[in-house]
Amino acid sequence: xxxxxxxxxxxxxxxxxxxxxxxxxxxxxxxxxxxxxxxxxxxxxxxxxxxxxxxxxxxxxxxxxxxxxxxxxxxxxxxxxxxxxxxxxxxxxxxxxxxxxxxxxxxxxxxxxxxxxxxxxxxxxxxxxxxxxxxxxxxxxxxxxxxxxxxxxxxxxxxxxxxxxxxxxxxxxxxxxxxxxxxxxxxxxxxxxxxxxxxxxxxxxxxxxxxxxxxxxxxxxxxxxxxxxxxxxxxxxxxxxxxxxxxxxxxxxxx
Amino acid sequence: xxxxxxxxxxxxxxxxxxxxxxxxxxxxxxxxxxxxxxxxxxxxxxxxxxxxxxxxxxxxxxxxxxxxxxxxxxxxxxxxxxxxxxxxxxxxxxxxxxxxxxxxxxxxxxxxxxxxxxxxxxxxxxxxxxxxxxxxxxxxxxxxxxxxxxxxxxxxxxxxxxxxxxxxxxxxxxxxxxxxxxxxxxxxxxxxxxxxxxxxxxxxxxxxxxxxxxxxxxxxxxxxxxxxxxxxxxxxxxxxxxxxxxxxxxxxxxxxxxxxxxxxxxxxxxxxxxxxxxxxx
Numbered sequence: 001x002x003x004x005x006x007x008x009x010x011x012x013x014x015x016x017x018x019x020x021x022x023x024x025x026x027x028x029x030x031x032x033x034x035x036x037x038x039x040x041x042x043x044x045x046x047x048x049x050x051x052x053x054x055x056x057x058x059x060x061x062x063x064x065x066x067x068x069x070x071x072x073x074x075x076x077x078x079x080x081x082x083x084x085x086x087x088x089x090x091x092x093x094x095x096x097x098x099x100x101x102x103x104x105x106x107x108x109x110x111x112x113x114x115x116x117x118x119x120x121x122x123x124x125x126x127x128x129x130x131x132x133x134x135x136x137x138x139x140x141x142x143x144x145x146x147x148x149x150x151x152x153x154x155x156x157x158x159x160x161x162x163x164x165x166x167x168x169x170x171x172x173x174x175x176x177x178x179x180x181x182x183x184x185x186x187x188x189x190x191x192x193x194x195x196x197x198x199x200x201x202x203x204x205x206x207x208x209x210x211x212x213x214x215x216x217x218x219x220x221x222x223x224x225x226x227x228x229x230x231x232x233x234x235x236x237x238x239x240x241x242x243x244x245x246x247x248x249x250x251x252x253x254x255x
Numbered sequence: 256x257x258x259x260x261x262x263x264x265x266x267x268x269x270x271x272x273x274x275x276x277x278x279x280x281x282x283x284x285x286x287x288x289x290x291x292x293x294x295x296x297x298x299x300x301x302x303x304x305x306x307x308x309x310x311x312x313x314x315x316x317x318x319x320x321x322x323x324x325x326x327x328x329x330x331x332x333x334x335x336x337x338x339x340x341x342x343x344x345x346x347x348x349x350x351x352x353x354x355x356x357x358x359x360x361x362x363x364x365x366x367x368x369x370x371x372x373x374x375x376x377x378x379x380x381x382x383x384x385x386x387x388x389x390x391x392x393x394x395x396x397x398x399x400x401x402x403x404x405x406x407x408x409x410x411x412x413x414x415x416x417x418x419x420x421x422x423x424x425x426x427x428x429x430x431x432x433x434x435x436x437x438x439x440x441x442x443x444x445x446x447x448x449x450x451x452x453x454x455x456x457x458x459x460x461x462x463x464x465x466x467x468x469x470x471x472x473x474x475x476x477x478x479x480x481x482x483x484x485x486x487x488x489x490x491x492x493x494x495x496x497x498x499x500x501x502x503x504x505x506x507x508x509x510x511x512x513x514x515x516x517x518x519x520x521x522x523x524x525x526x527x528x529x530x531x532x533x534x535x536x
Contacts, residue, residue, distance in 0.1 A: 055441060057437070057440060057441070079441075080441075081441035083434055083437065083438060083441070084434070085434065087432075087434060087435050087438045089435075089452075089453070089456070089457075091456045091457075091459070100442060100452070101442040101443065103452075104439065104442050104443055104444035104448050104452070105442070105443050105444075148442070152442065152443070
């Protein structure tokens with residue numbers, strides 16, 4: 001499949017009075033349509049910076065991002081961004097939270113709202129529409145945050161350690177759940193994680209970044225023999241441990 | 256609140272014996288509150304009795320220290336010749352006006368400061384100095400600039416509260432989680448959206464607590480203004496009473512001021528409660 005997005009030699013530095021800190025150096029990779037990419041790397045290596053650049057929240061100091069839409073048009077794919085925490089606003093109901101993006105973009109059209117209603121129903125949240133976020137469980141909050149992101153119909157979803165605020169058990173379920181929903185919606189996804197098992201179990205391809213300044217150290221394509229669809233299935237796949245060890249080697253042996 | 260408790264206790268009774276512990280807890284909680292309220296009342300009554308008795312037994316000179324009965328008589332007299340209510344009305348109105356103006360003005364300025372980081376950096380030392388300046392020092396200037404009258408008094412009332420409330424509003428705005436603002440940007444919102452959808456609603460608790468402090472400060476400023484530049488109002492009554500040695504009048508006005516301060520505080524408390532229920536905070 002063709003790359004819809006191609007990062008070419010991306011570089012970025014942070015500046016302060018004590019000097020320059022190189023965060024990213026010469027980062028290149030492509031993103032194919034419908035693909036799930038996980039980015040792993042030591043903490044503080046600039047993963048979030050990279051995601052902000054792809055999202056267009058920061059502009060790269062070096063390099064370019066090439067857009068390659070299937071229809072030949074040149075506009076940047078629509079981005080949906082999920083942050084580490086759900087950030088649902090307590091002063092809004094769940095419904096007014098998930099429609100926040102539409103409200104900000106003045107797109108509260110009947111069709112869009114209908115799509116939101118459908119998502120709420122599909123994700124089992126329609127009964128909680130008029131509740132406040134603090135009445136939802138951790139997993140339901142993440143689903144609500146996903147609906148808020150999907151309501152704007154993005155083509156590319158960027159997830160910045162979206163499950164790190166959850167406890168371990170919830171995290172296993174929610175990460176599998178959210179990724180299943182995103183696959184079902186047919187979206188492309190880039191996820192940042194520091195959890196290697198999460199990366200192996202969720203992604204089609206894993207990009208390993210080195211410590212600061214981050215360069216692409218390795219690219220691993222993941223093929224797992226899956227028994228069933230449960231959140232633990234991927235982790236029980238025979239190849240799981242090999243991938244895990246490979247990534248572990250990459251991360252621990254800085255060269 | 257009480258109705259809810261009753262309903263809960265009724266439900267508990269139906270359930271097993273373990274739940275009587277809950278009843279016990281509620282009873283303890285209630286007893287604690289009754290105790291606090293009773294002590295408050297006892298202290299108040301004791302104070303009044305002691306005051307009245309010491310005035311009657313000439314332990315203190317009631318010409319200088321007045322007494323509860325003299326205060327009551329003075330209050331009734333003043334009500335009868337209609338002047339007390341007018342004085343109270345003037346002070347109330349001036350305080351409310353300067354309070355509302357303070358809130359409006361500081362919201363406007365703190366919004367500007369939030370909007371422009373540079374402006375806030377430039378103005379910071381000025382705000383700090385103006386905030387720590389004793390505002391009563393400015394009152395004579397206001398009289399010269401604005402004359403004597405309601406306008407001067409409202410400005411005096413504002414001057415006491417406004418700088419502090421600008422600083423607290425702005426600090427409140429800055430404490431909003433920057434990730435929430437990033438969220439607005441990732442959803443395609445502007446900086447203005449970030450302000451209206453996140454910063455402002457997220458700062459409601461701070462706005463309320465600042466309002467609670469400010470209503471008291473506005474009252475302080477208004478009384479200072481009335482001391483110097485008024486012919487009406489409780490501040491005027493206090494100064495006038497002390498000049499003609501009618502200390503009953505002074506003490507009566509001070510007690511009325513206490514009641515007004517309590518009333519203001521309670522009303523803001525009620526508003527705060529309503530808002531908290533409405534937004535389920």
